[in-house]
Amino acid sequence: MTTQRPHADVPGMKLPAPRTPDPAGAPGLRWGLLGAGWIASQMAFSLSGTRQQVVAVGSRDAARARAFVEEHAPGARPHGSYSSLVADPEVDVVYIASPHSEHLEHALLAIAAGKHVLVEKPMTPTADEARQVVAAAREAGVFCMEALWTRFLPHIDVLRQVLEAGLLGEVSTVLADHCVPLWPDGPERLASPDLAGGAILDLGIYPLSFASLALGGLTAATGLGTLTGRGVDRRVAFVAQGPTGAVASLATDMSVSSPTTASVNGTWARLELETMFYMPTTMHLVGTDGVVLDTMVGDPIEQHRGLRHEATEVALLITAGERESPLMPLDESVRTLEVMDGLLSSLR
Structure with a gap:
């Protein structure tokens, strides 16, 4: 067990500088947003001013996808279905921004299309479903990560x-x-x-x-x-x-x-x-x-x-x-x- 020591005796009791990479300097990818809700709008906003580019937005409602693009991602292509979004050849990575009850279905859809995926937290509602996503991504050789931004x-x-x-x-x-x-x-x-x-x-x-x-x-x-x-x-x-x-x-x-x-x-x-x-x-x-x-x-x-x-x-x-x-x-x-x-x- 570590013994208690007064702070004056502990060298370097200062917080280090963050090593966080500058988002403006990261290599640019072409993003597809699967879902057109609030968290997708926050991601679109956060990527502005970086080299990341939102090139496509998918929703089950084509009108909603068009409205989202007009407000949050001008120039992106609206898709009226998720299958159309993940099939878009210009998309490098899909951000799964649908309700977490649907994350398994949507993550597997994107992975099957050969897309890298960032899955909004929680990855899925259960560990069993998460294991399925992880196994599919590893089998397909695509990048996969839970979007726990903290x-x-x-x-x-x-x-x-x-x-x-x-x-x-x-x-x-x-x-x-x-x-x-x-x-x-x-x-x-x-x-x-x-x-x-x-x-x-x-x-x-x-x-x-x-x-x-x-x-x-x-x-x-x-x-x-x-x-x-x-x-x-x-x-x-x-x-x-x-x-x-x-x-x-x-x-x-x-x-x-x-x-x-x-x-x-x-x-x-x-x-x-x-x-x-x-x-x-x-x-x-x-x-x-x-x-x-x-x-x-x-x-x-x-x-x-x-x-x-x-x-x-x-x-x-x-x-x-x-x-x-x-x-x-x-x-x-x-x-x-x-x-x-x-x-x-x-x-x-």
Whole structure:
């Protein structure tokens, strides 16, 4: 066990600079957006000003695809079906931006067409479906990654460096929450069991993935929660453990708001991530005596424009001939869904 040391005795107690690649310098790919909803619009916006180009947009409704192109991706080709989109010879990579209940079908469709895929989080509603996507991508030799954009943000790269350097000492606990009032008056996809609704797949994946990164993986998890009258999870509080024995305390709820903060707590120091920890935000390195040792200030206007960092990762790796990301490994995406499967099964 690492012994506690005063921060004054620990050399270099400063946050390192982020190593995040400049999105403007990444090699350009031609993107097809499968889905014409809100998250697709945010991706289109985030790619503006980079070398990435949205060349096609697909929807089951041709008029919706045309309206999306006109508003969010001028010059792109609208497709009135997903099969037409993935068959477009000008598309290098398909961003799966449909509801996650349809990710398996749409990812397999794009992979069968020989396209690289970036699949919006969660990769699929269940681990079994995710294994099918991963197996298909590996068999086809195409790039595949879950679009958990937090992993590619500058402050998370700094967190990763801090953990690699052992700057916090022995990591013992991780705390994170993500609660947003999206039910009962929010989108139907969150309320409906047929659309893989519920809090944990849509919101809880952020604290769970954060814990997986900070703990070095997940070996066990258990939790308590409440289902809605339609049988989807309204709120869940859960604990997870990593391979070293360190633990995480996590919570998600789709009926209330919460601070949505996070911390990684070690024997020498801790990292505190301010509100909306999963977005570009401010992070503090804090000594065991509560003194702030260093601060990384987040960009308050960045928000979902940070999606361009995951697109940069995709572009760099595909250009280099890689087929998955070391920052968001496919096996970790499957493992996170295995944990969520277990939590949801125990609630139901």
